[in-house]
Amino acid sequence: MGMTRRxxxxxxxxxxxxxxxxxxxxxxxxxSVDNEYLPMMLTDSLNPDFNNATDWQGLFxxxxxxxxxxxxxxxxxxVFNYRVSLGHYKEDGVIRNTGFKRYTMLARVGAKLTPWxxxxxxxxxxxxxxxxxxxxxxxxxxxFDTYSMPATFYALKDEARDxxxxxxxxxxxxxxxxxELSTVFNASxxxxxxxxxTLTYTNDxxxxxxxxxx
Numbered sequence: 077m078g079m080t081r082r083x084x085x086x087x088x089x090x091x092x093x094x095x096x097x098x099x100x101x102x103x104x105x106x107x108s109v110d111n112e113y114l115p116m117m118l119t120d121s122l123n124p125d126f127n128n129a130t131d132w133q134g135l136f137x138x139x140x141x142x143x144x145x146x147x148x149x150x151x152x153x154x155v156f157n158y159r160v161s162l163g164h165y166k167e168d169g170v171i172r173n174t175g176f177k178r179y180t181m182l183a184r185v186g187a188k189l190t191p192w193x194x195x196x197x198x199x200x201x202x203x204x205x206x207x208x209x210x211x212x213x214x215x216x217x218x219x220f221d222t223y224s225m226p227a228t229f230y231a232l233k234d235e236a237r238d239x240x241x242x243x244x245x246x247x248x249x250x251x252x253x254x255x256e257l258s259t260v261f262n263a264s265x266x267x268x269x270x271x272x273x274t275l276t277y278t279n280d281x282x283x284x285x286x287x288x289x290x
Contacts, residue, residue: 080142158184205250
């Protein structure tokens, strides 16, 4: 078990400090006539709507928990041997409603079928699940970009919160399954003559299921 730390947030100037910084730049580089029609949000120093200093970055990032479990068994005798391994990995993304899950099963079985014929069979099965994230809709990490960022995140309605942060009440499965099976036969026909043949089967499939309550 472990943890992925929330990334260091960008130092942000907001609220009254942001307004004062912008006014300082405008007064330094503009002519007086250029400042006659400045928007109210820059010139009104008393309106709390223009002077709140809330950094909304923490709304989207969090620490992520990592869980990794492995189990293996093995045994052997003169004519038979085996090894089986099971694995489960789950990582919560540092961006809310993202993450990754993986399940794996590996097996190897060997047998001496006759004094002159041996077999080795390998089996591998894996499944991964990575929820569809906002960046697949917008091409960025979130459901908005620099040009379409909401004016505020205060008192979001459920619909807006679900769109911006994702809806953890919905079913959002993005599953990939992989199966590989191979078996090898080794035959000792003569003292210096061996014959082997390999049979392999692979199968990969993907599925995406999405359901969101109305």
